Amino acid sequence: MKKKIVLHFSKAIWDKPIIYRLIKKFDLVVNIQKANVLPKQESFMVLELDGDNGVITKGLDFLIECGVRIDPIEQRIKRDEDRCTHCGACTAICPTGSLYIKDRSTMEVVFDSQLCSGCELCVPVCPPHAMEIHIY
């Protein structure tokens, strides 16, 4: 199965080869979708993990042991359902297809946060400002 998470690295651990060890130790398929890792700064990474469910859980435990704070992506990327008008403007630019019109009879715009990479392109494009991304 696939799981998407946001990792936060404190100033103390920004330079540790944590992702290398995660891959080596657990043999997980790791896909970095977004990252901002800078010397002695609070850093983050949007990561997609692919592998056996139990192994993913162990991998996450390992990350926590290393001092990494983990958030499920849906906690960091939200659509304000009251502000979304279902116009569809966002579907022009969403590169991962996480914002899309699923049912062509209702024309509702669906947001699937598991497909989202946190690129934030939709934030300024959404005319009524319905997209909130807090990855930092």
Place this chain on the structure above:
Amino acid sequence: MGKYQVEKSIAEINEKIKSGKAVVVTAEEMVKIVKSEGEVKAAKKVDVVTTGTFGPMCSSGAIFNFGHSTPKIKASKVLMNDVPAYAGLAAVDVFLGVAESTFDDPLNKIYPGKFSYGGGHVIEDLVAGKEIELVTEAYGTDCYPHKGFKKSMRLEDFPYAMLTNPRNAYQNYNVGVNLGDKTIYTYMGVLRPKLQNANYSSAGVLAPLFNDPYFKTIGLGTRIFLGGGVGYVTWYGTQHNPKPVRGDKGVPSVPAGTLSVMGELKGMSPKYLVGLSLLGYGCSMAVGLGIPIPILNEEMAHHTSIADEEIIAQIVDYSEDYPQATGKVLGTTNYAALKSGTIVLDGKEIQTVPLSSFVKAREIAELLKGWIEKGDFLLTESQVLLPSEK
């Protein structure tokens, strides 16, 4: 016997509405009814067809009278939440346009500009019950000596607040594409290079002016759903084209008729007046608008039976042809194809992107239908019909 097999007057329809016997359907439902029962039977059965649309309508705004201060003032410069309102009216009257940004917005200096807050946002905040800051400046006269003031106001504090939109409900619109090699930011949304997306903005089957293409019932004084409240058609709108190229059932295949509308802001809802920021273009407001079409005869049943696949729109390049006004049209498509998610132009499949919310358009048509069924909304007879030619 008259010209038609079915003849109803608006007064008769209103009597039915009052007694709860009127048959009201949405323009979507009408397509199926006419298809299965024919125009004459449909006209006998249905009294009113409701329509709806919800999209960015830049030619919108509101006239406010903010009441007098003590001492009195003749305001010459007015800001509402930092958005300049036009004060070249009487002493305490202003017009706030939805496309106006805050006075200190960087606009497109940092390209593409975000246009975070503008007149449409002020209007939305007011109808949402929020407080806004009014700042006035004046040169002072003998009768109006005050030089300016700052004050927090809610919608109910304004003695007069009238949504006054000089151009709404465009009867058809272009489908925007980009033939160039860099992304462009337009009022038709973000257009990615080399025909990667085609953006359109119309409710199609539900759009008010597709359902009365010759303005046979819509005119001066037509009562409508506006911004969640009640409004009126006041005349034709700016850029109204009475004699466009027409396709099936008289529906224009180019941007054609427009409406000028107004309605009391008090009583409207932030669900149907939504401030918008169009990246790299400017501020705007999404306006929810719905018009009831009385089925006076089988001709109106014919017009309201228009379906998405019968409505043609032209595809226009916004990288060169539109800004340079070459008049070139790349091709045509229809709203059934646009709503399917892809269209084909010159053998290339292009993703389609709506800018007008069909979800909200449907909500509006249903709401208006409910109001009429309950007897809360009576139809008005247009006092003067708008210019329209075959």
